Amino acid sequence: MPLKGEFYQRDREWHPKAYTHDYKTSVARSPRQSLISLENTVSEITGPRFGHGDIDPGDNDLIYNYAQSGESAIGERIILHGRVLDENARPVPNTLVEIWQANAGGRYRHKKDTYLAPIDPNFGGCGRTITDENGYYFFRTVKPGAYPWRNWVNSWRPAHIHVSIFGTAFAQRLITQCYFEGDPLIPHCPILKTVPMQEGIEQLTAALDLNATIPLDTIAYKFDIVLRGRRSTLFENRLEGN
Amino acid sequence: MVQKLETLIESASQTAGPYVHIGLMPTYAGNAGYYDEEIGTTPFLDESKAKGEIVEIVGSVFDGTGWAMRDALIESWQCDAGGVFPGDKGADPAFTGHCRFAADAESGEFTLRTVKPGSYKGRGGVESAPHISLWVVARGINIGLNTRIYFEDEDNANDPLLNRIEQRPRVNTLIAKKTGDGKYRFDIRLQGEGETVFLDI
Numbered sequence A: 001m002p003l004k005g006e007f008y009q010r011d012r013e014w015h016p017k018a019y020t021h022d023y024k025t026s027v028a029r030s031p032r033q034s035l036i037s038l039e040n041t042v043s044e045i046t047g048p049r050f051g052h053g054d055i056d057p058g059d060n061d062l063i064y065n066y067a068q069s070g071e072s073a074i075g076e077r078i079i080l081h082g083r084v085l086d087e088n089a090r091p092v093p094n095t096l097v098e099i100w101q102a103n104a105g106g107r108y109r110h111k112k113d114t115y116l117a118p119i120d121p122n123f124g125g126c127g128r129t130i131t132d133e134n135g136y137y138f139f140r141t142v143k144p145g146a147y148p149w150r151n152w153v154n155s156w157r158p159a160h161i162h163v164s165i166f167g168t169a170f171a172q173r174l175i176t177q178c179y180f181e182g183d184p185l186i187p188h189c190p191i192l193k194t195v196p197m198q199e200g201i202e203q204l205t206a207a208l209d210l211n212a213t214i215p216l217d218t219i220a221y222k223f224d225i226v227l228r229g230r231r232s233t234l235f236e237n238r239l240e241g242n
Numbered sequence B: 001m002v003q004k005l006e007t008l009i010e011s012a013s014q015t016a017g018p019y020v021h022i023g024l025m026p027t028y029a030g031n032a033g034y035y036d037e038e039i040g041t042t043p044f045l046d047e048s049k050a051k052g053e054i055v056e057i058v059g060s061v062f063d064g065t066g067w068a069m070r071d072a073l074i075e076s077w078q079c080d081a082g083g084v085f086p087g088d089k090g091a092d093p094a095f096t097g098h099c100r101f102a103a104d105a106e107s108g109e110f111t112l113r114t115v116k117p118g119s120y121k122g123r124g125g126v127e128s129a130p131h132i133s134l135w136v137v138a139r140g141i142n143i144g145l146n147t148r149i150y151f152e153d154e155d156n157a158n159d160p161l162l163n164r165i166e167q168r169p170r171v172n173t174l175i176a177k178k179t180g181d182g183k184y185r186f187d188i189r190l191q192g193e194g195e196t197v198f199l200d201i
């Protein structure tokens, strides 16, 4: 049965603004007019749903999902795991989580990436999974490298993994990025600094999770993701015609 | 001090970046075959069985300088031709309602091939005009932009969202223009003259 509640409004002071001067590309790509605020309609409180039939079991293992048989990706082996929750602190089960990232040298397998660090023949750089009944997900991958990008002459992205989440409705659709505890580039990144509040940045920074590491094998980082919460309909405010 | 609320706050959005296609459309990024099946390549499970009129909507996403962006990625979500959302009772089993598509790396043009949505009754029994919801992401877009496609050959007069727009000329930015049989043009302008109406949903 599809969920029907409307969503709490997005906190536009918590999210980055569209126009962020120091992230140069946003200047010409940001609307100048105000967004029109819209009470949720059925178009927003429903959304596409995916299941295990849409993906393969190995899709969440980036160390091996592009590698020749018998080989594996080069880099620091990590587990990235956590839960997808909503603003009511409830798990979001059975939702699709997709990630993409640079390789250990900071190079993307994309025809537009021309950084001099080499492509790793055994690393593709994308993965996907579906959260379990507790909202839990995990990936195995290599820690991405920092890479330079053209903003100022000398701009470097902190190590990061891009994360895309569907949730249960179009209104919950979210793309964000996961950073790593202790990265000295974090305070210098114009993209990360589009997030206005320090707590917002901390929420995007995965914690080293020693208890989840596999000894002599793989380091772990914990990264929980929060999606918008649905209002509970204690007193009914019907969206659909009566 | 007062009691603490047991609530969390949504993770802050970050730009999808220039390489979003690696993760969401590997074939587009030059990595065909990465997955056996990519997500959202078409909203049809079986186009030959889908009910309703099949339409093709072509357009570009223009930045504030009038340049057609080559790297925009869009997702659409809509009801079926009968006005029922996929997943709800009675929805067309041949249709998923969701599609992922991107501006062409050479021309900057995108194409969405889908069914023309029906209308449905919303709050207070008011019928909304047929529309497709869009979510636009790209490098330089810090938080995905929501908008809608309406159709110029439908009756849009009583649509609750369109009627909310104070400056009437701006309504046109949400209306796809008919260019042929089942063919429409819908351009998205991020900024400046003719700026598309974006929604805080």
Ligand SMILES: [Fe+2]
Binding pocket: A102, A157, A160, A162, B017, B019
């Ligand atoms: Fe990146």
